[in-house]
Amino acid sequence: MPIPKKPFAQLISLLVFSFILCGACQLFRPRPSQERRFLPGLELVVVVGFQAAMSEWDEPKAVRSPITGSVFSTAPVSAEVVNKMTAKLFEGVRKGGDFELIFPGQTRGVYSSLLSSDAERAEFGMFQQIGQTFSADAVLVGYLYRWRERVGSDRAANRPASVAFELSLIRPEDGAILWREKFDKTQQSLSENLFEWDTFVRGQGRWMTAEKLAELGLEDMLSRMPIGRNDEKE
Numbered sequence: 001m002p003i004p005k006k007p008f009a010q011l012i013s014l015l016v017f018s019f020i021l022c023g024a025c026q027l028f029r030p031r032p033s034q035e036r037r038f039l040p041g042l043e044l045v046v047v048v049g050f051q052a053a054m055s056e057w058d059e060p061k062a063v064r065s066p067i068t069g070s071v072f073s074t075a076p077v078s079a080e081v082v083n084k085m086t087a088k089l090f091e092g093v094r095k096g097g098d099f100e101l102i103f104p105g106q107t108r109g110v111y112s113s114l115l116s117s118d119a120e121r122a123e124f125g126m127f128q129q130i131g132q133t134f135s136a137d138a139v140l141v142g143y144l145y146r147w148r149e150r151v152g153s154d155r156a157a158n159r160p161a162s163v164a165f166e167l168s169l170i171r172p173e174d175g176a177i178l179w180r181e182k183f184d185k186t187q188q189s190l191s192e193n194l195f196e197w198d199t200f201v202r203g204q205g206r207w208m209t210a211e212k213l214a215e216l217g218l219e220d221m222l223s224r225m226p227i228g229r230n231d232e233k234e
Helices: 005-027 079-096 104-117 123-133 194-202 210-222
Strands: 044-052 062-064 071-073 100-102 138-148 157-159 162-170 177-186
Touching: 044 079, 044 104, 044 123, 071 138, 071 162, 079 100, 079 138, 079 210, 104 123, 123 138, 123 162, 138 177, 138 210, 162 210, 177 210
Parallel strands: 044 100, 044 138
Antiparallel strands: 062 071, 138 162, 162 177
16 A cells, blocks of 8 residues: 655655754764863963954955964954954963963063064064063964854844954974964854754854854864963862
8 A cells, every 4th residue: 555645755854854863963962071282381371362364454365374374265354353352362261270371462562662673574483582572481372364244143144154263372482383273164054064063052053143153163272272280170
């Protein structure tokens, strides 16, 4: 006896839904607690903060990181965004309590002085010099490559938010890169990419602003940043 079409279609829909749900459950597992790498002698860190990879008036293009060599597609980043992300970066590192920190505001005078005395000096060399000035063990610097805001609402976005940035921990003594991380993401819907489940849940099932998307990326990056104190917590 042939199976009625309607129940058969319902059965197929149920099987597909179950498959997607099982896959999503596998993807959204509790994140394993990651043991952060220990770097001996890493105690005093200068937080230079973020720099914009391009000005607000430049045309979007692909650029190479002056620190790591990674390539990013860019979009204009405002000074307001740079300052806001630098403040979030410092607060995130400060809350970790793993380092003695030099605040970004304390480095501006040194940076300006170096720039005025040697305008041709590469930024990488300036970051080293800033660290040496403060007798620091490392300099934390980042670049913001793209900050494209969501177009639409949190329920229906015509264009999703898209951000890209990186962080590097540089040793002033020899310029060695002790640690680096990058975040390059454009939010997608679950229908476009099931692997967006984690972002979907953390964003409470909504289309996020560029700021919210960047906050999630920064949080993940700092959770993997090395520590320099090996004190055992009771």
